[in-house]
Amino acid sequence: MNDSLLRSLIPGVLAILVRRGADFAAAEDAVQEALIEALRAWPGDQPRDPKGWLVTVAWRRFIDATRSEAARRRREDMAEQEPPAGPTSSVDDTLWLYFLCACPSLTPASAVALTLRAVGGLTTRQIADAYLVPEATMAQRISRAKRTVTGARLDQPGDVATVLRVLYLVFNEGYTGDVDLATEAIRLTRQLSAAIDHPEVAGLLALMLLHHARRAARTAADGSLVPLAEQDRGRWDSRMIAEGVGILQTALSRDRLGEFQAQAAIAALHADAPVTEETDWVQIVEWYDELARLTDSPVVLLNRAVAVGEADGARAGLAALAALDPGLPRYQAVAAYLHERDGDRVTAARLYAEAAYRASNLSERDHLTRQAARLNSGPNG
Known part of the structure; x- marks a missing residue:
């Protein structure tokens, strides 16, 4: 079977x-x-x-x-x-079911959780990890969502924005987690893009394609994580990148910018650089500024600190980082990277070790542990 x-x-x-x-x-x-x-x-x-x-x-x-x-x-x-x-x-009942789970009676968070469970097939634990909440909390949220949908009129599907959030979470689970749903998320987003003339749907599809194009280069032969700067760009899918860039350019030309288009623009700038050293970090910072304006997300500001560190120097990046909450996921990893770029190997090693301890993803934890070990075994370790 x-x-x-x-x-x-x-x-x-x-x-x-x-x-x-x-x-x-x-x-x-x-x-x-x-x-x-x-x-x-x-x-x-x-x-x-x-x-x-x-x-x-x-x-x-x-x-x-x-x-x-x-x-x-x-x-x-x-x-x-x-x-x-x-x-x-x-x-395609699957796509219809996505809209059904995004019914107006549910909050966006509950709609996403229910869809990931009922349509994406993820376990409650996987969904809880995506939301950074305890499994019991997520189980209660999903149960309440089921009761709400059961008593609601099901002829009024939810909005596109909620469906897009669902598709993006499913894609990310398939891209970084232990359930491969990335291809299915792309398929559904393609279908949604063909059915709905909306620049953010196109932006999400472009973002997925640009990320998925790098998938083959993200891990080494031993399964270890390969950071973007160290990836073999010859293994990136150039046709998928070209498709993603084309879709993005068409969406941006409509002058209705949304968060997925902004994220796709950042991914496109990374894909456009033949080597890491030629990455246009100044433009990437500008797109992060747009993304922060659209989302007011601390995670966006965390990623922006990295980009600032690349564009204006490590100390500028550390200054941007200092304004953020140290409790943010991956804060210590970003701080470690910027401190190493600034020449402070001792602080960087300590922060890499702390980041590894906090990491929820095994491959990321292994990568951060190796970074700490590398600095500790170096001439200044």
Whole structure:
């Protein structure tokens, strides 16, 4: 049995049940039961139409679960209208489900969390890590979101901005985490871009392509993290970069700047430099200024401090960093880098070690540990 196939079918099956009238929470329960049945039955005899099989089994589980409730008569009427088994609609229910989870009754944070769980297939722990909150807190948030969606009108999908945040989080989880969802996020964003004429949708697609183009160079043969400045740029996907830049230029020409377009512009400047030394850091700082104006995000200001350090010198970068909260994720790593650039190897080594201790990603932790060890073993260590 193809586990990736089974995983890819979950959103479409869930969407079909909700379209038929099942409430969100009950539909998800029914789909999970169908998946358990598939794991038991498919290894020896995978059906010709796996999605149709899952829809049929999940719908029957839903009907069985609701017949004993007060709504028995209405649910049985729905059961009589069940379409015959066979190939299911070719409509991309996954994209529809993204909009469904972004319904107006939910806060953006809850909509993102619910979508990552129901559509992205991420575990509660992975979503909690993305939000930097305890797993129990995220479990409660998702449960509340399910209850809200269950009682809401589901014919009023949410807004594009929330869907874009969802897609970007899914992409980032696939790019840096332990679940490869980057390709799926790009596929869905392509489809959204074709369906909606919106410069920020195009900006997000460009950003994804520009980041994904560097993926092959991000890790060494031993699996260790390779920083952007040290990557083999010959391994970057030049066609994907060209596509991303073209999409970005078209979006920017509409003069409706948004945060994803600004992020894509920064990524494009990195991609445009044939070697690290030729990176246009002055322009990158200017784009970070625009991004900070759009988002008021401390993480943006943290990344801007790095860019300032490259454009105007390490001490200028440290001055920009001093205005920020030391509790920010990766603050110590940035401080370590800038202190090393300023020639203070002792402070840099200490901060690299502290950053490694705080890192939640194993590959990042290993990289920071190696940086600290490198400085400690050097002539001034």
